[in-house]
Amino acid sequence: MxxxxxxxxxxxxxxxxxxxxxxxxxxxxxxxxxxxxxxxxxxxxxxxxxxxxxxxxxxxxxxxxxxxxxxxxxxxxxxxxxxMSVERTRALLGGRREGVGNVMAAGLGVVTPFCSCSAVPAFIGFVAAGVPIGVTLSFLIASPLVNEVAIGLLLTMFGFEVTLAYVGAGVSVAIVAGWVLGRLGVERWVEPFVFETRLGGQLVDDTAALTxxxxxxxxxxxxxxxxxxxxxxxxxxxxxxxxxxxxxxxxxxxxxxxxxxxxxxxxxxxxxxxxxxxxxxxxxxxxxxxxxxxxxxxxxxxxxxxxxxxxxxxxxxxxxxxxxxxxxxxxxxxxxxxxxxxxxxxxxx
Amino acid sequence: MQVKVLGPGCKNCVALEKATHEAIDRLGLDATVEKVTDYAEIAGYGVMATPALVVDEKVVSSGRVLTPTAIQELLTSVTAHRAS
Known part of the structure; x- marks a missing residue:
């Protein structure tokens, strides 16, 4: 089609x-x-x-x-x-510290087009680029949690107040959960190959050139x-x-x-x-x-x-x-x- | 020409592989299509959104299931680029 x-x-x-x-x-x-x-x-x-x-x-x-x-x-x-693209999001998150990074990652998780089927390559890509684990997790939690389909449906069926509450709640859960996980020092529970992956090739971000x-x-x-x-x-x-x-x-x-x-x-x-x-x-x-x-x-x-x-x-x-x-x-x-x-x-x- | 479809084997990756084969058949190109399912290898290409398409070790698209027509255009531009 x-x-x-x-x-x-x-x-x-x-x-x-x-x-x-x-x-x-x-x-x-x-x-x-x-x-x-x-x-x-x-x-x-x-x-x-x-x-x-x-x-x-x-x-x-x-x-x-x-x-x-x-x-x-x-x-x-x-x-x-x-x-928006995952590549741009990663560039924005690179070098951010925890805290500010968690807040940004949760917000970007809402606006970045992302399919949870890409969760694994995105996780590797973020971590290999130096984004802290907790910040990466904030992104991965916010993305499915604050869902565009849910926002649209809530808005039309329950109105503005409930929708705003939902978005605020989802972003907050993603920020706090990512920050807590980062604090717990979860690096030891990440498969070692993630840290060994070297990013080769060039990034494709063809989104800017679209008509x-x-x-x-x-x-x-x-x-x-x-x-x-x-x-x-x-x-x-x-x-x-x-x-x-x-x-x-x-x-x-x-x-x-x-x-x-x-x-x-x-x-x-x-x-x-x-x-x-x-x-x-x-x-x-x-x-x-x-x-x-x-x-x-x-x-x-x-x-x-x-x-x-x-x-x-x-x-x-x-x-x-x-x-x-x-x-x-x-x-x-x-x-x-x-x-x-x-x-x-x-x-x- | 060597074409690779990057993706862990989800529905979208199968769709992209199918579209790629169709584009190659339409163009009558002499090309091999390989599936790359290993996450470390996928990440090695700098790809963060699957499925992705690699032509001669160069990433040409990621995160989208392209139509056969779109892949045809991509492949033609690669061949044209090489000829010049």
């Missing part, structure tokens, strides 16, 4: 294309708000208050809504982030690649959300995980760590559970644990980090997420 050949190269033509696509997107979004009521209630004659109808409506409406939101958000963020049409092309490619990867998670997440929405008794979750249970955040994080999904798959669940009265802090903590710590990523990192460091890594990050959950339950209540 090549979009780039269909975009005019003149500024005017390009602007017209972008505006036309944006208008089509907005039209579909509006249509999604109208069509399901008509179809289910008027055309099929289903009882609008029946549980089946409510669940079905939730599923159909949310599937289209989330797919549209993700398409728009991923596209805009990919184009914006195409001006704007190429950046648009990258945005379109990224949308296609992410949607192709996450749609099963998305459908399962929305399906579960729909079932909870229609069938779960009002007080089922609040009784066990509501504000009355002091262990709710801890349990939510422990359940979230081994679960492997992504922000897009977890968000429909978060929305449904929030409707049922679960506090936002508990839900954000659950989401962060699912997104930040996953078994596949730990298995990847095992190639460069020894087991004691991996265990410490999980423990420190999990502790940070738990703290954030309790703090938000206090603040956002």
């Amino acid at each position: 090549s979009v780039v050949e269909h975009i005019p190269t003149t500024t005017r033509g390009r602007l017209a294309t972008v505006v036309a696509v944006a208008a089509a997107w907005a039209g579909l979004y509006w249509l999604n708000g109208q069509v399901w009521d008509r179809l289910l209630d008027d055309l099929l004659g289903l009882d609008p208050d029946a549980r089946v109808t409510e669940s079905l409506h939730f599923f159909l409406f949310d599937t289209v809504k989330i797919a549209l939101l993700l398409t728009g958000i991923i596209f805009v963020i990919t184009v914006a982030r195409s001006y 704007f049409n190429q950046r648009l092309q990258m945005g379109a490619e990224e949308v296609a690649s992410i949607l192709r990867r996450i749609w099963p998670y998305l459908l399962v997440g929305i399906g579960l959300g729909a079932v909870i929405h229609g069938w779960a008794p009002e007080d089922l979750f609040t009784r066990y995980a509501g504000p009355g249970n002091p262990f709710a955040v801890l349990v939510a994080v422990l359940i979230g760590i081994p679960l492997y999904s992504n922000a897009a798959g977890i968000m429909p669940l978060v929305v449904a559970l929030h409707d049922k009265g679960l506090p936002m802090g508990t839900l954000l903590a659950f989401m962060m644990a699912v997104v930040a710590l996953s078994l596949p990523e730990l298995i990847l990192l095992r190639r460069v980090l020894r087991v004691p460091l991996l265990v410490t890594y999980v423990a420190v990050v999990a502790a940070g997420i738990v703290a954030v959950g309790y703090l938000f339950n206090l603040l956002l209540a």
